[in-house]
Amino acid sequence: MISVRNLVKYYGPTLAVNNVSFEIEKGTVVGFLGPNGAGKSTTVRIITCYLSPTSGSVQVENHDVLTDSLEVRKRIGYLPENAPLYLDMNVVDYLKFVQKMRVQESSENGRRIKIVVERCGLGDVLHKNIGELSKGYRQRVGLAQALVHNPDILILDEPTVGLDPNQIIEIRDLIRELGREKTIILCSHILPEVEATCNRVLIINEGKIVADGTPAELQASFEGKTRISIQIKVNVDSFRDHIAQLNGIDRVLSSRPLGENLLEIEIEAVKGFDPRENIFNLCKADNAVLLEMKREETSLEDIFRKLTRKEE
Numbered sequence: 001m002i003s004v005r006n007l008v009k010y011y012g013p014t015l016a017v018n019n020v021s022f023e024i025e026k027g028t029v030v031g032f033l034g035p036n037g038a039g040k041s042t043t044v045r046i047i048t049c050y051l052s053p054t055s056g057s058v059q060v061e062n063h064d065v066l067t068d069s070l071e072v073r074k075r076i077g078y079l080p081e082n083a084p085l086y087l088d089m090n091v092v093d094y095l096k097f098v099q100k101m102r103v104q105e106s107s108e109n110g111r112r113i114k115i116v117v118e119r120c121g122l123g124d125v126l127h128k129n130i131g132e133l134s135k136g137y138r139q140r141v142g143l144a145q146a147l148v149h150n151p152d153i154l155i156l157d158e159p160t161v162g163l164d165p166n167q168i169i170e171i172r173d174l175i176r177e178l179g180r181e182k183t184i185i186l187c188s189h190i191l192p193e194v195e196a197t198c199n200r201v202l203i204i205n206e207g208k209i210v211a212d213g214t215p216a217e218l219q220a221s222f223e224g225k226t227r228i229s230i231q232i233k234v235n236v237d238s239f240r241d242h243i244a245q246l247n248g249i250d251r252v253l254s255s256r257p258l259g260e261n262l263l264e265i266e267i268e269a270v271k272g273f274d275p276r277e278n279i280f281n282l283c284k285a286d287n288a289v290l291l292e293m294k295r296e297e298t299s300l301e302d303i304f305r306k307l308t309r310k311e312e
């Protein structure tokens with residue numbers, strides 16, 4: 001378990017992390033989501049013992065980052081924002097070198113490198129210098145170095161930045177696969193990435209945690225009034241009034257002609273009410289042909305924007 005309590009970090013006068021607390025259970029894949037400058041990297045640098053906090057505490061499996069940092073580091077694999085790779089080393093030598101720094105000599109080590117190489121799809125580039133590799137392959141080497149000591153916890157800071165769409169999908173698949181057996185913290189400012197890979201989301205903004213839950217929980221707690229838009233073919237002029245008076249309708253937001261007798265109407269329902277059946281029955285009664293009915297739900301993206309937008 002990772003336990004962060006009242007964490008505060010100042011860089012000189014800049015408050016980067018402002019009293020952050022959270023706990024992460026073993027086996028969870030957590031998306032640590034926030035706009036640039038929110039404090040994600042600073043928080044994970046403290047968890048990984050690269051920075052010390054101004055105040056507050058962090059414990060990893062009951063080991064404190066300040067007093068017991070070796071034990072903490074043994075348990076964590078970390079891919080920083082800019083993976084620190086030695087460009088003049090070849091892939092396999094680099095991985096062996098990193099492993100040697102982290103764990104004692106053992107007959108297991110060679111096997112572990114093989115597993116990691118296979119996992120990260122590095123078989124074809126083992127003897128290439130890292131400097132010759134594409135950004136996608138370098139990122140895989142970065143992931144591989146985070147895995148060579150077989151840590152239970154993996155912390156990945158924006159692992160897909162700068163990759164092309166195919167490479168992004170590959171890395172996301174890999175993260176999802178690793179998530180079956182490891183606790184993962186994935187820092188990202190990209191929502192679909194977090195939605196695709198994580199079972200819990202922590203949203204941070206201006207150094208503070210502003211939301212915490214599963215994607216479904218966040219959606220449920222932010223669910224506002226349901227919006228429904230319909231496209232209909234109708235001859236009855238008063239259809240708009242009829243719909244406004246319908247049980248469960250709060251107001252008609254807009255009504256737009258799309259062609260002859262063709263209308264697009266946007267409606268807001270009373271909170272917690274699903275008026276779709278009533279709308280359908282009204283269409284039947286008014287002889288309107290219902291061409292389309294769409295219910296718009298709050299997306300994680302709406303929530304993220306709402307929570308992290310700067311007030312104008």
Ligand code: ADP
Binds near residue numbers: 034039
């Ligand atoms: P994120 O990873 O969410 O983009 P960071 O943790 O990198 O956010 O940054 C949080 C805040 O701390 C920002 O205002 C950033 O400018 C500031 N900051 C980050 N690193 C340093 C540093 N080494 N020195 C001074 N300020 C920093």
Ligand code: MG
Binds near residue numbers: 037041157
């Ligand atoms: Mg960052």
